[in-house]
Amino acid sequence: MSLRRFVVRRALSVVPVLFGVSVITFGLFHLTPGDPVSQLVALNPDVSAAEEARLRERWGLSGPVWRQYLAWLSNVLVGDFSRELRTGRAVSGILWRRLPETIVLGAFGWVFAIAIAIPAGIYAAVNKGRFGDVAARVLALSGVSIPNFWLGLLLILVFSLYLGLFPVLPPSRLPLYHPETLRYLLLPGVTIGTAAAASVTRVMRTSMAEELNEEYVTAARARGLPERTVVFKHVLRNSLVSVVTLAATLTAGIVAGSVVVESVFNWPGLGSEFVRAINRREVNVVMAITLVTAVAVVLANFLADVLYAVLDPRIRYD
Amino acid sequence: MTAVLEVEDLTVRFYAEEGVVTAVDGLSYRIEAGETFGVVGESGAGKSVAALSVLGLIDSPGRIEGGEVRFEGEDLLSMDESALRSVRGDGIGTVFQDARAALNPVYTVGEQIAETIEHHLEYAPSTARDRAIRLLDRVGIADAETRYSDYPHEFSGGMCQRAAIAMALSCDPELIVADEPTTALDVTVEARILDLLAELADEFDVAVQLVTHDLGVIAGTCDRAMVMYAGEAVETAPVEELYYDPKHPYTAGLMSAIPRVGDDDDRLPTIPGTMPDPIDPPPGCRFHPRCPFAEEACTRTDPALVDPETGEAATLDDDRAAACLEYTEGLSGGLDYSVEVAGGTGEHVEKAIDEREEGGSDE
Numbered sequence: 002m003s004l005r006r007f008v009v010r011r012a013l014s015v016v017p018v019l020f021g022v023s024v025i026t027f028g029l030f031h032l033t034p035g036d037p038v039s040q041l042v043a044l045n046p047d048v049s050a051a052e053e054a055r056l057r058e059r060w061g062l063s064g065p066v067w068r069q070y071l072a073w074l075s076n077v078l079v080g081d082f083s084r085e086l087r088t089g090r091a092v093s094g095i096l097w098r099r100l101p102e103t104i105v106l107g108a109f110g111w112v113f114a115i116a117i118a119i120p121a122g123i124y125a126a127v128n129k130g131r132f133g134d135v136a137a138r139v140l141a142l143s144g145v146s147i148p149n150f151w152l153g154l155l156l157i158l159v160f161s162l163y164l165g166l167f168p169v170l171p172p173s174r175l176p177l178y179h180p181e182t183l184r185y186l187l188l189p190g191v192t193i194g195t196a197a198a199a200s201v202t203r204v205m206r207t208s209m210a211e212e213l214n215e216e217y218v219t220a221a222r223a224r225g226l227p228e229r230t231v232v233f234k235h236v237l238r239n240s241l242v243s244v245v246t247l248a249a250t251l252t253a254g255i256v257a258g259s260v261v262v263e264s265v266f267n268w269p270g271l272g273s274e275f276v277r278a279i280n281r282r283e284v285n286v287v288m289a290i291t292l293v294t295a296v297a298v299v300l301a302n303f304l305a306d307v308l309y310a311v312l313d314p315r316i317r318y319d
Numbered sequence: 320m321t322a323v324l325e326v327e328d329l330t331v332r333f334y335a336e337e338g339v340v341t342a343v344d345g346l347s348y349r350i351e352a353g354e355t356f357g358v359v360g361e362s363g364a365g366k367s368v369a370a371l372s373v374l375g376l377i378d379s380p381g382r383i384e385g386g387e388v389r390f391e392g393e394d395l396l397s398m399d400e401s402a403l404r405s406v407r408g409d410g411i412g413t414v415f416q417d418a419r420a421a422l423n424p425v426y427t428v429g430e431q432i433a434e435t436i437e438h439h440l441e442y443a444p445s446t447a448r449d450r451a452i453r454l455l456d457r458v459g460i461a462d463a464e465t466r467y468s469d470y471p472h473e474f475s476g477g478m479c480q481r482a483a484i485a486m487a488l489s490c491d492p493e494l495i496v497a498d499e500p501t502t503a504l505d506v507t508v509e510a511r512i513l514d515l516l517a518e519l520a521d522e523f524d525v526a527v528q529l530v531t532h533d534l535g536v537i538a539g540t541c542d543r544a545m546v547m548y549a550g551e552a553v554e555t556a557p558v559e560e561l562y563y564d565p566k567h568p569y570t571a572g573l574m575s576a577i578p579r580v581g582d583d584d585d586r587l588p589t590i591p592g593t594m595p596d597p598i599d600p601p602p603g604c605r606f607h608p609r610c611p612f613a614e615e616a617c618t619r620t621d622p623a624l625v626d627p628e629t630g631e632a633a634t635l636d637d638d639r640a641a642a643c644l645e646y647t648e649g650l651s652g653g654l655d656y657s658v659e660v661a662g663g664t665g666e667h668v669e670k671a672i673d674e675r676e677e678g679g680s681d682e
């Protein structure tokens with residue numbers, strides 16, 4: 002199959018995924034008790050039942066769930082993510098402001114994870130059974146096991162409070178392209194990347210160790226190739242195949258992790274916005290962020306599939 | 320006579336959890352320039368381990384414990400890694416059992432041949448490519464120029480093995496170590512690959528150490544052969560003598576295990592019993608639990624490899640050697656077997672040897 006057909010087919014398959022995700026999220030959201038109106042009312046006992054009903058009417062919260070969903074859907078289909086109920090701000094505006102923050106944080110986490118994990122995994126596999134391998138495995142196991150909210154708080158405690166190396170909270174928001182941003186990015190980025198780094202290290206080590214037992218490795222050595230050619234040219238490319246699979250899955254994990262990590266570090270991305278929106282029952286914001294997340298995960302899987310075929314000629318686009 | 324390879328007193332042990340396995344025990348043999356030397360034995364006899372030791376490719380938990388492997392007079396075992404690497408692939412080429420597995424699936428076949436050439440002969444990439452294409456063509460890959468860019472999975476098993484032979488020959492080696500090169504192939508392909516190997520060994524004037532479990536393969540291709548059992552050499556002889564006048568009961572037993580022409584894949588040895596437990600080999604002659612001629616002495620004394628005529632300890636230069644007490648202290652019952660040349664297995668062997676001689680003379 003040609004690459005173009007493959008891309009088209011994959012792009013089309015996104016449609017049912019997004020539809021399913023939106024239905025489930027919308028449904029679940031309406032299963033949870035309370036909406037923005039009832040929240041407002043709870044704070045202000047003077048609101049009359051008539052006013053309450055009018056507010057619901059205006060915000061589109063009256064009527065059966067399916068009708069609300071269809072109303073939302075018809076807006077989305079023409080590219081309108083509706084508005085935040087209380088403030089009337091366009092949801093798309095919120096997305097555009099918050100998304101880059103999350104992308105930068107996620108990308109930093111990713112780069113951190115890969116930069117640590119690939120060398121660590123190679124090192125552990127090549128020195129299998131020796132001290133460095135054991136150390137790498139213990140660290141990786143801890144990295145997988147430590148919850149990121151705890152790690153985040155611990156990092157703040159140690160690096161911000163005890164050592165004073167980083168401000169606890171950014172003093173004021175800097176534009177993302179400002180070099181100072183990197184400093185504020187460091188702790189949340191490490192927090193979000195640690196779990197990914199740990200899983201990638203483990204998979205890298207395992208697949209590399211497996212590949213090292215393959216006959217083509219003995220054969221490459223028998224051809225007199227230097228060990229670094231054997232490891233970095235022959236073995237690495239083969240072992241990356243399983244890392245790519247994992248990486249696609251981990252993207253979802255990083256996106257999910259951003260919800261917690263952004264809240265802990267007060268990072269103004271989609272994740273913290275998501276938490277805020279859930280608390281305030283802002284259905285349109287929640288839906289929009291969910292869709293963006295779903296697209297990101299689908300995109301990651303798609304990239305993984307393309308990468309497979311680049312790495313391994315036996316894999317065809319079908 | 321110049322020996323291209325002399326292996327002396329090679330011992331290789333594996334430190335497994337269950338115990339120490341002596342996979343190769345005091346093995347000695349020599350291979351002369353240009354000759355094809357067979358190493359034969361059942362699986363587990365240590366023949367593949369011995370082959371890999373020549374290249375220093377024994378991985379932990381295995382360890383080469385002692386002995387010398389002299390390639391063109393220099394001991395490979397005392398060389399450092401980088402000196403050894405300059406011999407591997409350059410002076411000694413290797414052909415593995417499963418050629419497809421021996422090729423990296425994510426690089427093209429041609430690239431991998433060219434890689435070796437670039438590395439050892441320091442060719443420019445384009446010259447290395449040309450040489451690789453010529454080699455592929457020489458080993459009988461049609462349309463080598465296009466096939467150069469094929470990946471291993473696009474090659475058939477036989478073509479992979481042809482490519483592996485091209486790779487082994489790519490830097491004009493003095494010796495090719497071929498470890499069961501045709502075991503993974505079907506019989507018709509096997510015959511063609513063996514012919515090719517013999518033809519090229521002749522053309523490139525390269526010695527071959529051919530490791531196999533199949534005496535039929537030895538008969539068709541080798542000049543001399545060594546029979547291994549439980550990590551030791553039990554007999555060494557020029558191939559004709561090995562077939563017509565085997566000196567060791569194990570060799571005689573193996574011969575009766577050769578399939579006849581036309582038999583399908585029935586290669587199970589007909590010698591009753593199995594190879595001894597490598598962790599705890601039997602005392603005395605290791606073959607005694609299976610040997611039809613075993614006597615009380617065989618359970619006590621480990622027979623040395625001797626010249627069967629004189630009973631004197633065999634040296635590297637001896638063409639004929641066997642390790643059976645019959646040739647040292649003498650057995651009370653003697654070795655009472657005879658080789659039938661007329662029917663069955665004999666015919667097969669004779670035919671194979673004849674064919675080879677014909678093949679050799681029509682150049």
Ligand code: SF4
Nearest residue numbers: 604607610617643644
């Ligand atoms: S020494 Fe004894 S047991 Fe060993 S091969 Fe000779 S006869 Fe058989």
